[in-house]
Amino acid sequence: MKKSGLTGMLVMLVACYPGDVTSIAELDVVMTRYATDYNFGQVTRFTMPDTIIHINTDDPNAIIIPRANDQQTLDRVRANLVAQGWTEVDWEDAAGGDPVDVAILNLATASENTQWWVSYPPGGCWYYPCYGWGWYWPPYVGTTSYDAGTYFMVMADANQIMPSDSTQGVWGGVINGVLTSSSGSDYQRLLNGIDQAFSQSPYLGGSSSN
Amino acid sequence: MKKIVIVAVVALLLGVTGEARAQDWFWGGAYSMSLPTGDTKAFNEGYSFRGVTIEGRKILNDNVSFGLSFGWQVMNDIKTNETIELSSGALTGTFYTYTNSFPIFINAHYYLGKPASVRPFVGLNAGGMIIERRAEVGLVAFQESNWHFGGAPEIGVVFPLGWYVRGLVSARYHYGFGAGGAPAQSYVTFNVGVASN
Numbered sequence: 234m235k236k237s238g239l240t241g242m243l244v245m246l247v248a249c250y251p252g253d254v255t256s257i258a259e260l261d262v263v264m265t266r267y268a269t270d271y272n273f274g275q276v277t278r279f280t281m282p283d284t285i286i287h288i289n290t291d292d293p294n295a296i297i298i299p300r301a302n303d304q305q306t307l308d309r310v311r312a313n314l315v316a317q318g319w320t321e322v323d324w325e326d327a328a329g330g331d332p333v334d335v336a337i338l339n340l341a342t343a344s345e346n347t348q349w350w351v352s353y354p355p356g357g358c359w360y361y362p363c364y365g366w367g368w369y370w371p372p373y374v375g376t377t378s379y380d381a382g383t384y385f386m387v388m389a390d391a392n393q394i395m396p397s398d399s400t401q402g403v404w405g406g407v408i409n410g411v412l413t414s415s416s417g418s419d420y421q422r423l424l425n426g427i428d429q430a431f432s433q434s435p436y437l438g439g440s441s442s443n
Numbered sequence: 444m445k446k447i448v449i450v451a452v453v454a455l456l457l458g459v460t461g462e463a464r465a466q467d468w469f470w471g472g473a474y475s476m477s478l479p480t481g482d483t484k485a486f487n488e489g490y491s492f493r494g495v496t497i498e499g500r501k502i503l504n505d506n507v508s509f510g511l512s513f514g515w516q517v518m519n520d521i522k523t524n525e526t527i528e529l530s531s532g533a534l535t536g537t538f539y540t541y542t543n544s545f546p547i548f549i550n551a552h553y554y555l556g557k558p559a560s561v562r563p564f565v566g567l568n569a570g571g572m573i574i575e576r577r578a579e580v581g582l583v584a585f586q587e588s589n590w591h592f593g594g595a596p597e598i599g600v601v602f603p604l605g606w607y608v609r610g611l612v613s614a615r616y617h618y619g620f621g622a623g624g625a626p627a628q629s630y631v632t633f634n635v636g637v638a639s640n
Contacts, residue, residue, distance in 0.1 A: 248543040248575055249493065249517045259523070259537040262581035266532035381582065409581055433526055433533040 258422055260381075261410040263429045267436065270404040271390070274439040276334040279319050280327040280391065283307060289342045296343040298382065302420050309424050310386060312340060313431040315437035333391045335403065343382030383409040384423060386430065404437065406430030466468060469500040473636025477516045480541070482626040486576060487520035487540040496634050498550070501559060504553050512568055514546040516617075536580040544628070545573040546617060564613075568595040572619045573639050574628050590606060591619025591628055599637040601638060611638045 267273075289295055311321065314337065322333045345410050388404040408426030431437065456520040462488055475494030479487060500510030508606060548568035556562040571593055577586040599613025620626040 248541075248577075250539075250541050250577065251493065251517065251519055252521060252539060260581050262534065262583075264529075264532065264534045264538040266529070269531050429535050431533055 245323070257410070258418075261422055261426060263426045263433070264409070265430050265434050266405050266408045267434065268278070268403040270377070273404075273437050276317075276437075278322050278333045279314055279320060279335045279337060279388075280322045280324050280333045281307070281311060281314070281337040281339070282324045285339045285341050285374070287342065288340050289344070292344055294344040296345060296382070298341055298343050302423075305420075306384075306423060307339060309427050310337065313427060327391070335388050336391045338385075338387045338389075340381065340385040340387065343387075381410055383410075384426065386427070404434065406434070462560070467502050467640075469502055469510070469640040470498070471500075471636055471638030472497045472609055473613070473634035475514060475516055475632045475634045477518055477632050478632050479518050479630040480600075481629040483518065483542060483628045483630050486578075487518045487542055489518075489520055491516065491518040493517035494632060496546075496632065496636070500552060501551070502640065505558055508552045508554070510550050510552070512546065512548040512550050514544070514631070514632070516542075516544045518542040518544075518545075518630065534580070539579040541575075541577040542628070543575040543577075543635055544630070546595065547571060547573070548596075552597075554601075559603055561600060563600045564598070566597040566599070568597060568615065570594070572617065574619060574625070574627065576625060587623065587625060589623035589625050591622045591625070593619035593628075594615065597633070604637070607639045609638045609640070611636045 253374050283304075285300070285306065287298055298351050315321065319334075327333045327336070382409070386404075386406040387402045393401075406427070408423060408430065410422075473496045475496045477491040477494055479489070479491070492516060496512060496514040498510055498512035500508035502508045519539070519541045522540070524535060525538050526533055526535040531561050546568070548570040550566050550568040552564050553568035554564045556564045572591045573588065574591055575586065575588040577584060579585075595615040595617045597613055597615040599611065601609045604610050613633075615632045615634065617628075617630050617632065621627045
């Protein structure tokens, strides 16, 4: 963000941002990143533990994520990997020495987020990005809270994973904004996000050069 | 939008009081609708009904005026399930984009016809625009503000409505050169308002 003094002050005083979010699904984001120097074309075998790892559970704002849909979620990830033309190797077999090219981990986290705001009626507001003026007292004070969750798919080169050491992933998919509840709507948004992550990563199956 | 109305009302009051009666100044306020073009259109497409322009022109003779002009135009857009490519990946989401433009111009106008009649005019505005561009996706916002040097050729017409008050209809093509990493910005405003001299 670039702001010079006068420019920034004027813009913050009067800038207008019409339009509101009308559905929680409009806040969903799917982001994928990959290692540009990794040759996905040589990948033919993958392995994936049959569990979703919950992270940041010690956070005081953490929300317990229900596990009722875990198996279906993992199956959707697995289906997308198989759709790349890859063959799954059982996690135990891979640990026992059956060769694989990549390993995929599934992780999830969710937490409650709170924002506060102060408004000086009738028209002024005093919270970012709507700094304004007001002369009525007392102001309105309120809070807004929302639950947000994130689902991660992390892929690493199985030949580069060292015991008790960290390794850099070669591909990652992040679906942000889901897991706000265990409702069917949330679950469908998560499945759509998983599909979208693979859809926007055509290089995984070698259909596009990386 | 309430602020736009307040600014327009103030402009109107200025236009019918005080020095305006001296008849050597031409004060005006207009409701401005915007049609983005070029990179501004790529950022937020669609016609905007949010905007205002206020101006004062010093009348030099029957055909020429020099003056100042200030404006505020807001353009916004919603792009659902949009995917953008990153340097090593991609991002998909619903993008809310906003452009707040504040033109600040000095200008010159040439009028056809006779005083107190229907008078088409052409004008040239020069100066710049403070333009804030903001994009929101998910729970994240990206924002930048820059001063864009530029100008705005203009055509329009003023016509008498009675007792110092005139109607004002005009169209301006705003162009601001690229600045601060932001590309050149451009849009057309269609202005409908009143003026007094």
